[in-house]
Amino acid sequence: MNNSVKLALATSIILIVFGLPSCKKYLDRPLDANISEKDVFTSFRSFQGFTEELYSCLPDMSKSTWNSEWNMGDDILSTTNANYRLSSEFDNGNYRAWQTGGGGWDNSWLDDRAANTNPNECHDKGLWPLAWYGIRKANLGLANLDMLSNATQNEKDVIRGQLLFFRGFFHFQLMSFWGGLPYIDTVLSSSARLELPRLTYRETALKAAKDFEEAAALLPGNWDNSPVGQATLGNNQQRVTKSMALGFKGKNLLYAASPMMNQSSTGNAGYDVELCKQAADAFARVIKMSEIGESYHKLLPWDKYSENWFTISNYSKHPGYPEVIFGPPTYVGWKSRWSLVNMFIPPPLGGEAGISSPAANYVNYFGMANGLPIDAAGSGYDIADPWTGRDPRFYKSITYDGVRLIRGTANAAYRFANLYNGGNLRLDNTASRSGYLVRKFVTDGCNNTDNEWNNINIVIPYLRLADVYLMYAEAVLHGYGTPQSSHTGSLTAESAVNTIRGRAGVPPVDARFLGSKDAFMSELMRERAVELAFEGLRWHDLRRWMIADQKKYVEKTVIDFDRGSNGKPINLRERVVVTRVFEKKHNWLPLPTSQVNLYPTFGQNPGW
Structure with a gap:
């Protein structure tokens, strides 16, 4: 494999046992006590403590650094003085920026220098090291399940189900970025010569699907309604359930069935029909569980739609219930303001000088209230009044010219969004470059006047x-x-x-x-x-x-307009400012060159 992967996969049992910050909830003895394998693996309480470190292996992609970025498609446009940002590096075709030392000011949630499993820290949690660490840990737990004697069958099932889920989940996360990989389903010795075959995407996905399906058969639909969840009743929202396993089984199979992944596996650039049917079956089971109350998951009502991402609760309430199926924990709530809100609020309102705003080409996907795309005949879209009568989700997601930004009467110059040409928030280098701002993850109280951001907890779900x-x-x-x-x-x-x-x-x-x-x-x-x-x-x-690679998806645009006497835009026109570099090699992220060289039979991704 490579040095960092090998280190994560082949960490000794002693290091793993002593590196369990989450176990303090389950082990009555201090963490620096002399803990043996028997102490960890023979009782449900201690084995669950071992297992729960896996939840701390989940990166919060929106808060992994002070300037984290997780939108790398045609959706986001950074200011001109933030060309070091990951999205800008990806626009330029520099996919090596995902890794530490690859560019992008090391602000990628995909990498970090170590596998940080501290449950009280959201920074320095990178997917690449944590996924390999999590796979190793899941396999270590599965290898020691026979030691679990002081537990009911239900408790044994739940431990096994969680371990299988995380093994499948981390493999899925890795292959969705880097393609087909070896599927690690055993504990590897630190001294072993690693020459595991690299599987096709389809082969890797089928192994993950098997783990997800087996996990689903073992996990409860709702921990609060199961015997194993009674000891933590009311605090089980984020524990792995049957719906989570089935949801990711379906997503994993749909990705494998999709044209790019299918072509990389079979040469066929169409959908894999059989995998689509299997994915549909998994998704149908999740939906059915929701409908009959076997799980707690429901679509949030429209008036609580934004609770999918944030809550205003002094960080005490994790967002997403009951719609979010799976996501990272709330590691440090107050960093929502500094690591995420700052990314979308211009400096006069208290945000960063290098913010990200919605690309105008992406905003065009938001249709009309009548359900039609803006360019469809009969849509009613009016270029002279472009922000009236839009899909209600437009108003939840996008800030446009004239929208109120401050609730009170202070700071009058910035109380409303001045995003027209020459407006005080229309600045290519420090404010909105596109003529829009992201509203989805912030409220009109998130500013240095109202200061509602002091109580906001934001978590982007998986x-x-x-x-x-x-x-x-x-x-x-x-x-x-x-x-x-x-x-x-x-x-x-x-x-x-x-x-x-x-x-x-x-x-x-x-x-x-x-x-x-x-x-x-x-x-x-x-x-x-x-x-x-x-x-x-x-x-x-x-x-x-x-x-x-199509023209429609590589061109990022902005809107130029003046504000008319009636407050509506005049002279509105759309202009291309970025043409994203996307070649065939950009289907996958490159593997770290130094690590590939240590494992030559593994091979670099094509074109890199």
Whole structure:
């Protein structure tokens, strides 16, 4: 493998046992006590403490550094003085910036110098080292399950289910960025010569799917309703459940079925129909569990939509309940203000000088309140009044010219967003470069006047139920052939999309998009762009659909306009300011060169 991977995978048992900050909840003795393998692995309490370190291996992609970035597609545009940011490096084709020392001022959540599992720290948690560490730890636990004697069968099942889930999850995370990998399902000796074969994406995904399915059979639908969850009743929201295992089984299989991954595995650039059907089955089971109350997951009502990402609660309430299926813990709530809000608030309001704003080309995906895309006949879109009558999610996600930014009467010059040409928040180098600001993760109280950011806790989820509905629709469409198709006993692809639109008050998909697979897919792709905006999924979607190199998706635009006497924009025009570099090699991130050289039979990704 390589030195850092080998270190993470082959850490000795002693180091792992003594490196368990989360175990203090379960072990009555001090952490510096003499702890043996028997102490750790023979009782449920101590084994669960061992297992819970895996939850601290989950990077919070939005707060892994002071300037973390997780949107690397056509969605975000950084200011001109922030060209060191990861999104800008990716725009320039420098995918080596994902790793420490590769550029991007080391502000990537994908890498760090070590596998930091401190549960009280969100910084310095990189996916690459933590995933390998987590895989090693899961395998170590699975290898010692036979020692678990002081436990009920239910407790043994839950331990095994969590370990299998995390092994599958970390492999999925790695392969979604770096492609097919060896599937590590045993404890490797630190002295072993590592020459494990690199599997195709499909082969790796099938092994992960097996782990997810086995985990689902062992895990409860809701810990609070299970015997094993009674000791921690009311504090089980983020513990791994059956829905989490099935949700990631489906996502893992849908990714493997998608054109880019399928081509890399089989040479076929279409969808893998059989894998789509398997993905649809997993998603259908998640949806069914939600419908019958077997899980606690439900779509949040529209008036609480923003609670998917943030809560205003003095950091005491983790956001996302009950829609978010899985995500990182709240490591340090107050860093939401400094690591995330700062990324989207211009300096006069207390934010960073180098902020990220929505690219205008991406804002165009937000359609009209009647459900139509803005460029569709009959949509009602008016270039002279472009922000009226839009999809309600537009107003939850995007700040446009004239929107109120400060609740009180102080700081009058910045009380409203002045994003027109010459406006005090329209500055290419320090404020909005595009003519828009991100609103999705902030409130109009997040500023240095109202100071609501002092109580905001923001966590970007890995998976929420809305995404499951949309992925189900995609899997059914390509597995069964039409928008009207369904997986046995579940809803149609069309109905799944309409469920998500309906929550926001958007009418069903228009009939003109229901006549063919391609027409419906175009609207489904737009729906994903709107519903899942800025949640770190766009880069994956563009790649797996094999459209990331198309002109429409490489050009990032801004809007230029003046503000008319009636407050509406005049002379509005769209202008390309960035053309993203995307070649075939950009389908995958490069592996660290120094590490590939230590394991030559593993091989670098194509083009790197």
